[in-house]
Amino acid sequence: MPDTTNPTSSPYRPSILVTGATGNLGREIVDRLQAHGARVRCLVRDQADARPGVESVVGDLREAGAVRDALVDIDAVFLIWPLLDSAPAHDLITELTTAAPRVVYLSSTAIDDGAARQSDPIVQVHADMEALLHDAGLRPVVLRSDTLASNARGWVQQLRAGDVVSGPETARTAVVDERDVADAAVTVLLAPDDHLNHGPHVLTGPELLSRADQIAHLGAALRRDLRFQALPADLARSRMLADGRPEPLVEALIAASVWRPESNRVTDHVERLAGRPAGTFARWAIDHAAEFN
Ligand SMILES: NC(=O)c1ccc[n+]([C@@H]2O[C@H](COP(=O)([O-])OP(=O)(O)OC[C@H]3O[C@@H](n4cnc5c(N)ncnc54)[C@H](OP(=O)(O)O)[C@@H]3O)[C@@H](O)[C@H]2O)c1
Structure with a gap:
């Protein structure tokens, strides 16, 4: 009897559309889908960013025609919404409703389900997108991600110039390795219908970290006093x-x-979807140290 809980051994070989495919998270997802032997198509804004050997459709998430083309014969979509306003998602939602693929939406752990308004515009747009997808009857699989470890790439320039990273003071968050989010996403993109849990899956790393904590971990990995x-x-x-x-x-x-x-919480949802515990930011820093040289 086939092991239908393991996407690699499933006879089902769906076609997957990846949006944000050139981004920190999207690249990891494309890598994994290819390793699983899935058929992958990417939506990219610039033909020059199309990945060799991977089918691409060039266009913007706000362009109905590009989204329509990208959705032809697609079974599941990894969907991000990187804009600060959900209003331009109207055409996208219409196209998704017509094509009716499985929609896996990458949202935010910061959503407060009990609040009428969210605490900031980024969280608000994720809450609005979740509501639009649900209201359209798309039954999205919702992955709510905490702060991605890969955001640390935004510090590369400061760390090449010196040993101090400056920025706004932030609350501690359960920084999550984008490779873990990618593993979780691939699990739900490839899962058979009867094994699909629509969530929301709250994807966090294993510990709460301030920016100062992250910089200290990077310093340890780089052997520098940051x-x-x-x-x-x-x-x-x-x-x-x-x-x-x-x-x-x-x-x-x-x-x-x-x-x-x-x-301000840590969950085991990465482990539930990926089958192993979430990695630490200290590990991420060691694995990516060369990028900061
Ligand atoms: N970073 C976090 O901590 C975090 C936490 C929770 C949720 N999220 C969600 O996860 C998403 C992906 O994160 P990430 O770190 O991988 O982002 P990223 O590295 O900044 O990548 C963003 C991706 O979105 C694409 N994009 C931007 N505007 C677009 C548009 N109008 N139409 C089509 N594609 C567009 C970019 O394409 P180009 O290469 O053409 O620019 C790129 O591929 C975020 O956008 C956010 O919605 C992020």
Whole structure:
């Protein structure tokens, strides 16, 4: 009898569309789907970013025509919504409703299910997207991710220039390795219908970490004496604006730095989906140390 709980041994070989395929998480998902022998298609914004040997459709998540083309003969979609407003998702939702694939949506652990409004615009857009997908009758599989470890790549430039990383003070979060989120996503993308749990799956790392804790782990991995310098909100805001980040994103990042009880927890949901415990940020730092040289 086939082991239908293990996607690798399932006779079902679905076609999977990966959105955000060039991103930190999307790249890991494409790697894993290919290793599982799945048929993979990527939605990319620039043909130059198309991966050799992987089918791609060029377009934006907001373009109905591109999304329609990308969904032809697709069984399951790994869906991200990297925008700060859910209104432009209208056409995407319509196309998904017509094509009716399995939708696996990458959301946020910071959602407070009991709140009328979420604490910041990034969390709000994830809550809005979850609601839009449910209201359209798509029955999404919802993966709520904590802070991805790969966000640390945003510190590369500062760490090449010196030993101090500065930024807005943030609450501690259960930083999760994007490789674990990718493993969890692949499990639900490839699972047979009768083994599918729609969640929400709350994907966290094994411990709560501040930015200072993360920098200390990076320092240990790089054998350098690194330090995090917390900036007051006004200074953090002006530096991010000077770096060329768009104002709505800067305001969202400042608002996201407040403590939220929803982000202050550790779950075993990675282990439930991936079949092994979530990895530590210390491990991520060792595995990615070369990127910071
Ligand atoms: N990072 C976190 O801590 C975190 C936590 C919870 C949830 N999430 C969700 O996970 C998503 C992926 O995270 P990540 O770290 O992998 O992000 P990332 O590395 O910044 O990658 C973002 C991806 O989205 C694509 N993209 C951006 N705007 C698009 C558009 N309008 N149409 C089509 N594609 C577009 C980018 O394509 P280009 O290469 O063309 O720019 C890229 O492939 C985030 O967008 C967020 O919604 C993230």
